[in-house]
Amino acid sequence: MMERSDVCEPQAGSGRRIPSSALSVRRALLVLACAGAVGCGGDDTTGTPEDVDVSAGATAVVAIINPVVNEPHGTGVPAELGDARDGIVVAATPGGRDITAGGIAVVGAPAGGIELDVSGATLSHTIQAEGDVVDAPIAFSGSAAAFFDNTPIRYAVSEASGAIFLDPSVPMADLEARLAEDGRVVVLRPGRYVGSITITGRGTLLYGEGFLERAVIIDGGITVQGEAVRLRGLTITGDLASRGNDFGISFSVVRGNVSITGNAGAFVRNVFCGETVVPSSNATLLDNHGVAPLNDLPPVVCD
Numbered sequence: 534m535m536e537r538s539d540v541c542e543p544q545a546g547s548g549r550r551i552p553s554s555a556l557s558v559r560r561a562l563l564v565l566a567c568a569g570a571v572g573c574g575g576d577d578t579t580g581t582p583e584d585v586d587v588s589a590g591a592t593a594v595v596a597i598i599n600p601v602v603n604e605p606h607g608t609g610v611p612a613e614l615g616d617a618r619d620g621i622v623v624a625a626t627p628g629g630r631d632i633t634a635g636g637i638a639v640v641g642a643p644a645g646g647i648e649l650d651v652s653g654a655t656l657s658h659t660i661q662a663e664g665d666v667v668d669a670p671i672a673f674s675g676s677a678a679a680f681f682d683n684t685p686i687r688y689a690v691s692e693a694s695g696a697i698f699l700d701p702s703v704p705m706a707d708l709e710a711r712l713a714e715d716g717r718v719v720v721l722r723p724g725r726y727v728g729s730i731t732i733t734g735r736g737t738l739l740y741g742e743g744f745l746e747r748a749v750i751i752d753g754g755i756t757v758q759g760e761a762v763r764l765r766g767l768t769i770t771g772d773l774a775s776r777g778n779d780f781g782i783s784f785s786v787v788r789g790n791v792s793i794t795g796n797a798g799a800f801v802r803n804v805f806c807g808e809t810v811v812p813s814s815n816a817t818l819l820d821n822h823g824v825a826p827l828n829d830l831p832p833v834v835c836d
Contacts, residue, residue, distance in 0.1 A: 592663050594649065594685075596623045596631075596638045597670040597802065603818035604825040605811055611672035611679035613654075621673065624650045636820070654678035664691020668765075668783055668801055670819050683799045683817040686783065688765060689718055690740050696720050705730065712737055715759075721767075723748030729771060735759045741766035747786065754789060772807070786834055791823075800824075806835035 599618050602610055621638065624630035628642030640649075644663045649656045654677050660667060669685040671678050690696050697717070699708060701724035711719050712732040723743040730751060732739065737759060741749030747768045754771030755764070761779040772789035773782070780793055783801040790807035793800075797815045805811075805823030822830055 592641060592643065592660065592665055594625060594628075594640050594642055594647075594658070594660070594667045594669055596633070596640070596649070596651070597668065597820065598623070598633050598636050598638065598651070598673050600636065600670050600681075600801070600819035601827055603800075603811075603821050603827065605813045605816065606818040607813060607815050608682040608817045611681060613674040613677045613679045614672035615674045617673065617675065621652050622650075623652075626650065651678040656680060658685060661687060662689060662691065662694050664693055664696075665689055670801060670817075681817060681819065683797075684801075686763075686781070686799055686801070688738060688740055688763075690720050690738075694718070696740075698722060700724060701726055709733075712739065721749045725750045725752050727752045729753035729755070731756045731758060732762050733758045734762070735777075736761045738763045738765070739767065740764075741768075741785075760795070788835055804831055804834050806830060 598621050599615050602614070618636035619633050621633040622630060623633065623638035623640055625640045625642040626648045628647055629640045631638040631640050642660055644660045644665070646657065646659050649658055649669070651671060651673050654673060656671070656678055658667070658669070666688040667685045670681045672681065692698070695718060697711065698720045699711070700722040705726070705728040708719070708726070709731055711717055712730065713734050714737070715735045716737065717734055718738045718740065720740045720742060726749070730753065732755065743749060749767055751767055751769045755769055755773050757775035757777055757780055760777035762775065762777060764782040765784055767785045769785065769787045769789065772791070773787045774792045776794050778795040779797045780795050781799040782803055783799070784803065786804045786806070788806045791805045791809040791811065793811050796812055798812060799817040800811060800819070800821055801817070802820040803822070805821060809823050811818060811824060818824060821827060
């Protein structure tokens with residue numbers, strides 16, 4: 534497990550609070566923002582990261598404002614894309630509010646229809662169930678906003694939505710058996726999972742808790758054979774390979790090589806440390822280090 538750098542700690546802001554469940558997600562994302570040499574701005578919260586438990590099942594919208602568009606990106610760029618990333622107020626009605634740091638704002642919101650206000654520009658979205666985490670890359674010009682194509686991305690990571698929670702004591706054969714089930718959502722508790730994993734199910738999600746400390750480590754590689762598989766919040770020490778279409782990965786680190794040969798999919802806010810092949814056809818690629826133009830890799834993360 535890697536230690537966080539003190540310079541990346543969010544600073545206390547105006548004292549307004551967002552729900553602790555949403556705050557825990559924000560802490561996690563700011564670590565990657567700092568590691569990626571993106572400036573860490575102010576935080577519209579109080580308290581310290583250590584006071585907040587990072588858990589799946591938080592109902593939150595993760596707004597990623599004006600992400601860097603990687604060169605293989607093939608699903609269009611909204612005309613609203615601007616340059617500003619920090620100090621942007623994001624508020625959900627009903628729900629909470631936050632101010633972006635490192636391009637990220639996290640707001641708690643209930644299930645159902647919400648209005649997402651981005652410094653005066655309004656977007657509509659429906660959160661399908663309590664406990665959903667939603668990644669929402671947003672282009673913002675200063676006066677207008679738009680979601681990128683193929684987003685927002687929903688993660689139904691609550692027990693009420695059918696997610697199952699496993700810890701490092703699970704035999705790898707049992708984990709793979711779960712990941713062979715179509716539509717299965719598997720949430721990994723913090724720890725080191727030793728061995729390589731093959732995912733054969735279709736529409737399967739493998740979600741790592743505790744990304745704040747890169748707490749879920751796959752000590753091996755991951756091979757994806759099914760289609761429409763998504764990964765989020767993992768540190769993979771080995772290689773990542775996928776041949777299926779509509780594969781996606783977000784907020785993860787891959788220290789080995791990456792070979793994604795299927796079409797489409799969404800790749801958001803990752804660090805790819807080794808040789809990397811990603812789709813060039815109908816894929817959404819945003820804020821990924823190790824993919825042009827973000828060729829420089831963050832220090833420490835890939836060691």
